[in-house]
Amino acid sequence: MIGAPTGVVFPMAMTNQATMQVKLIDYARAPLEKLYAAFRTCYSADTPIEIWEKIEAEKIGRDKIREFIGERLKTGHASPLEQVVFWFAISGVSRSLSHQFVRHRIGISFEQQSQRYVRFKHDRLAYVMPESWERAKLEDEFAELLARTSDLYTRALAAGIPAEDARFILPNAAPTNFHVMVNFAEMLHICDLRLCVRAQWEIRRMVALMRAEIKRALPEIAVFLQPKCGENRMGYCDESLQDWQKCPLGRVRPHKSVLFELYERYGSRKAQALGEEDFRAVEEKEGL
Numbered sequence: 001m002i003g004a005p006t007g008v009v010f011p012m013a014m015t016n017q018a019t020m021q022v023k024l025i026d027y028a029r030a031p032l033e034k035l036y037a038a039f040r041t042c043y044s045a046d047t048p049i050e051i052w053e054k055i056e057a058e059k060i061g062r063d064k065i066r067e068f069i070g071e072r073l074k075t076g077h078a079s080p081l082e083q084v085v086f087w088f089a090i091s092g093v094s095r096s097l098s099h100q101f102v103r104h105r106i107g108i109s110f111e112q113q114s115q116r117y118v119r120f121k122h123d124r125l126a127y128v129m130p131e132s133w134e135r136a137k138l139e140d141e142f143a144e145l146l147a148r149t150s151d152l153y154t155r156a157l158a159a160g161i162p163a164e165d166a167r168f169i170l171p172n173a174a175p176t177n178f179h180v181m182v183n184f185a186e187m188l189h190i191c192d193l194r195l196c197v198r199a200q201w202e203i204r205r206m207v208a209l210m211r212a213e214i215k216r217a218l219p220e221i222a223v224f225l226q227p228k229c230g231e232n233r234m235g236y237c238d239e240s241l242q243d244w245q246k247c248p249l250g251r252v253r254p255h256k257s258v259l260f261e262l263y264e265r266y267g268s269r270k271a272q273a274l275g276e277e278d279f280r281a282v283e284e285k286e287g288l
């Protein structure tokens with residue numbers, strides 16, 4: 001295992017507010033070489049052992065490895081990306097975020113702080129407060145409600161209510177922690193969805209910090225971690241036209257409707273709905 005860089009902390013202003021921290025704890029050794037060997041195994045007469053011998057003898061330079069991987073990543077051949085794995089330590093995120101995060105099911109493994117086993121013993125529960133509450137000048141009411149919740153939670157525990165039942169009054173603002181293992185294929189997918197401005201701000205911020213951590217350690221890999229409209233991903237926005245018009249990335253990335261317009265204006269063909277004859281054409285094409 002290779003040592004990881006220092007974590008990124010997103011500071012919050014008020015005392016009881018939780019601080020988001022994201023740290024790349026580790027990653028599978030030699031990720032670029034692993035990607036290269038995994039892809040090469042598919043396309044080479046060499047055995048994987050021979051491929052690794054060439055890598056280790058430095059018969060294949062780092063530039064060649066980078067270039068080869070870059071070309072493969074432009075294709076739909078994605079399974080080799082599952083062979084590169086990252087571990088993250090994440091803390092101070094809200095239960096609102098965690099509900100969203102754990103919806104990712106494939107290529108990611110979570111351990112999350114339990115509200116059954118952990119009794120919050122501080123005077124006041126920590127919480128995550130969105131900046132919109134401050135902008136609306138409702139932060140005092142927010143803090144006051146949380147303070148009352150905290151008092152009742154503490155009294156509930158003192159009255160013998162088990163933590164797993166006392167937690168029923170805890171809000172979505174309650175902070176939580178994760179230890180996460182995620183592979184590169186899933187990290188790309190998470191960035192596709194969660195770096196998009198359609199994603200909720202807190203999970204977007206967390207995934208941006210995950211990307212920043214990978215970038216610090218492995219810039220060659222991080223270059224592919226983009227929202228789905230990025231030039232190294234799908235390349236265009238497939239959200240609604242109204243959302244694209246509001247998005248700051250709309251200045252630099254096209255909407256799918258624009259691409260169709262260009263296809264029809266400058267291509268020699270008009271985009272049409274697929275008919276049965278198109279499916280027959282697909283069936284009859286052999287050796288694809």
Ligand SMILES: Cc1cc2nc3c(=O)[nH]c(=O)nc-3n(C[C@H](O)[C@H](O)[C@H](O)COP(=O)(O)OP(=O)(O)OC[C@H]3O[C@@H](n4cnc5c(N)ncnc54)[C@H](O)[C@@H]3O)c2cc1C
Nearest residue numbers: 100103104105106107108186189190193194196198199200
């Ligand atoms: C902007 C936004 C708004 C959202 N709003 C809501 C909402 O209102 N309500 C709600 O419930 N959820 C919502 N979600 C969550 C969303 O529905 C998904 O649960 C979440 O994005 C993770 O799902 P995934 O399929 O990408 O999972 P992942 O596990 O990250 O998927 C990884 C890949 O595997 C594929 N995959 C995963 N499981 C299967 C399977 N069983 N069969 C075939 N392919 C599979 C996925 O399609 C994907 O390509 C929202 C997500 C976003 C980004």
